[in-house]
Amino acid sequence: MPLIIAGKELRSLFASPLAWTAMVLVTVIVAWVFLELVSQHLDTQAELVALNSPTGVTDRVVMPTLNLTAWLFLFIVPFLSMRLIADERRAGTLVLLFSSPVSMTGIVLGKYLGILGMLTLALLPVACMVCSLYFGTALDSGKLASGLLGLWLTLAVFAAVGLFMSTLTGTPTAAAFATLGLLLVAWLFSTTGDGIGPLSGLSPATRLDSLLRGVFDSSDLFYYPIVILAFLVLSIWRLDSERLQS
Amino acid sequence: MRRDYAGVPAVSGVSFELHRGQVLGFLGANGAGKSTTLRMLTGSLAPTAGEVRVGGFVLQDQPIPAKAMIGYLPEHPPLYPELTVGEYLRYAARLRRVAAPAVSEAVDLACQRCDLLDHRRQLIRHLSKGFQQRVGIAQAIVHNPAIVILDEPTVGLDPIQIRGIRRLIQSLGQDHGVILSSHLLGEIQAVCSHVLIIHGGRSVYAADLTELDQPSAGVTLLLHLAAPPPVDTLRQLDGVTAAESLGDGRFRMCHSGGDASAEVLVRTACEQGWRLTAIQTESRSLEQVFIELTLGAETHAA
Numbered sequence: 001m002p003l004i005i006a007g008k009e010l011r012s013l014f015a016s017p018l019a020w021t022a023m024v025l026v027t028v029i030v031a032w033v034f035l036e037l038v039s040q041h042l043d044t045q046a047e048l049v050a051l052n053s054p055t056g057v058t059d060r061v062v063m064p065t066l067n068l069t070a071w072l073f074l075f076i077v078p079f080l081s082m083r084l085i086a087d088e089r090r091a092g093t094l095v096l097l098f099s100s101p102v103s104m105t106g107i108v109l110g111k112y113l114g115i116l117g118m119l120t121l122a123l124l125p126v127a128c129m130v131c132s133l134y135f136g137t138a139l140d141s142g143k144l145a146s147g148l149l150g151l152w153l154t155l156a157v158f159a160a161v162g163l164f165m166s167t168l169t170g171t172p173t174a175a176a177f178a179t180l181g182l183l184l185v186a187w188l189f190s191t192t193g194d195g196i197g198p199l200s201g202l203s204p205a206t207r208l209d210s211l212l213r214g215v216f217d218s219s220d221l222f223y224y225p226i227v228i229l230a231f232l233v234l235s236i237w238r239l240d241s242e243r244l245q246s
Numbered sequence: 247m248r249r250d251y252a253g254v255p256a257v258s259g260v261s262f263e264l265h266r267g268q269v270l271g272f273l274g275a276n277g278a279g280k281s282t283t284l285r286m287l288t289g290s291l292a293p294t295a296g297e298v299r300v301g302g303f304v305l306q307d308q309p310i311p312a313k314a315m316i317g318y319l320p321e322h323p324p325l326y327p328e329l330t331v332g333e334y335l336r337y338a339a340r341l342r343r344v345a346a347p348a349v350s351e352a353v354d355l356a357c358q359r360c361d362l363l364d365h366r367r368q369l370i371r372h373l374s375k376g377f378q379q380r381v382g383i384a385q386a387i388v389h390n391p392a393i394v395i396l397d398e399p400t401v402g403l404d405p406i407q408i409r410g411i412r413r414l415i416q417s418l419g420q421d422h423g424v425i426l427s428s429h430l431l432g433e434i435q436a437v438c439s440h441v442l443i444i445h446g447g448r449s450v451y452a453a454d455l456t457e458l459d460q461p462s463a464g465v466t467l468l469l470h471l472a473a474p475p476p477v478d479t480l481r482q483l484d485g486v487t488a489a490e491s492l493g494d495g496r497f498r499m500c501h502s503g504g505d506a507s508a509e510v511l512v513r514t515a516c517e518q519g520w521r522l523t524a525i526q527t528e529s530r531s532l533e534q535v536f537i538e539l540t541l542g543a544e545t546h547a548a
Contacts, residue, residue: 004337004341012326012328012329091324092324095290096324097341098289099288100338100341100342101310101311243289243290243292
């Protein structure tokens with residue numbers, strides 16, 4: 001049942017120009033910076049070899065590219081996720097879901113899988129870009145995999161936050177700005193106190209940073225599922241309470 | 247199906263049953279609690295007390311099988327303008343747990359019943375209001391539910407569309423249980439077999455409409471006489487059970503003569519030279535009942 005809702009959600013997302021614009025925007029900006037980084041790397045490669053530096057193309061091109069992508073999506077996801085529930089509430093179509101034989105969990109899960117599918121598709125061009133370096137050089141595949149996984153999980157957190165904000169209101173733009181605000185604040189946690197403050201562990205930026213350095217901490221194994229699950233459960237509660245009160 | 251409901255001022259005591267093959271008219275003034283009740287019936291609002299039972303399932307305890315037996319058209323049809331009619335109905339059918347191989351057939355059938363076969367490839371955004379309303383009805387019947395609940399389905403439509411939708415509702419009533427909410431008396435009288443009037447959140451009147459129309463209650467006629475006799479003369483006529491003057495030469499008369507009543511009165515009027523200018527049967531009359539109940543309750547409260 002969630003898959004049916006997710007399929008419809010994907011179709012609606014791609015029926016609006018918003019998703020396409022966002023994907024084109026991300027691809028163009030990332031491609032530009034990526035090429036810039038590659039040419040920079042080519043210019044300084046000789047010096048690095050002379051210095052016997054341990055950093056290679058993976059650290060100097062791939063990881064900054066992925067970091068930039070996450071940063072861009074921080075601004076884009078809120079505007080993709082804002083319509084998930086808020087728009088249905090505004091248009092009165094939420095009733096169709098509520099009166100159908102689908103549980104609240106099914107509805108929330110379907111919506112979440114829909115946006116996650118869309119974001120995964122949007123990541124494909126970026127993944128192809130960094131993987132294209134395989135044609136010219138050797139990459140650290142372990143680091144690359146950990147970086148891509150980190151990026152994907154970061155977007156998954158963004159989407160969960162966006163979905164929850166969208167359940168709170170009937171105005172999509174309000175949901176978008178609330179999501180953006182929360183994500184920005186959380187992102188900035190990682191920079192306070194040199195990234196070692198008590199809150200920095202909560203920030204997706206800190207987590208992504210360590211994954212981009214190829215450090216797969218076992219606490220990450222818990223961090224992402226717990227944060228995502230928490231926001232999904234909150235969304236379910238929120239929708240349920242809407243049914244209970246008037 | 248049963249429900250009692252108490253505690254919240256919006257709807258404080260509504261209870262009724264509906265069987266397959268009945269069309270239940272749900273009548274009430276604006277704000278009487280019709281939509282709230284319907285939202286509770288369809289599970290998009292939880293009642294604070296009481297229960298909804300659909301088939302053998304209590305909606306609150308087993309929402310999934312209970313909701314699968316309900317089709318609901320809210321006041322504003324829940325349409326996705328960016329989808330085509332076919333895509334939308336396909337989605338609605340899947341949501342209502344129509345098995346994947348049966349979906350196409352179900353969608354075709356719903357389109358056929360709602361006269362949408364030629365519009366399946368059109369975007370819902372591009373349809374007129376009347377067609378959107380039909381799509382709304384189609385999504386409510388696409389999974390062949392036992393109960394179809396329609397909340398004011400003819401609001402905002404032109405008279406021809408209204409006729410089409412009423413005909414559709416009547417045909418639905420043959421093999422589904424239909425609940426039709428409306429504040430239009432004529433609509434209820436035209437299509438429903440039963441009526442439930444709610445006022446101030448309570449059910450105040452329930453009746454079988456086919457009985458209400460029986461001649462046992464007598465035929466009510468409205469007359470306009472240019473040279474009227476005293477009311478007492480009219481009361482003493484054969485077969486007249488009651489007569490009242492409405493002023494200005496107009497009278498309302500109850501007659502026990504069945505179909506022949508009008509003929510008898512016209513003949514008498516001619517013979518006596520009362521100069522009959524208009525005569526009209528007044529179907530006895532949901533309107534009277536409705537106005538008595540709703541206005542009566544208000545003046546009583548005041």
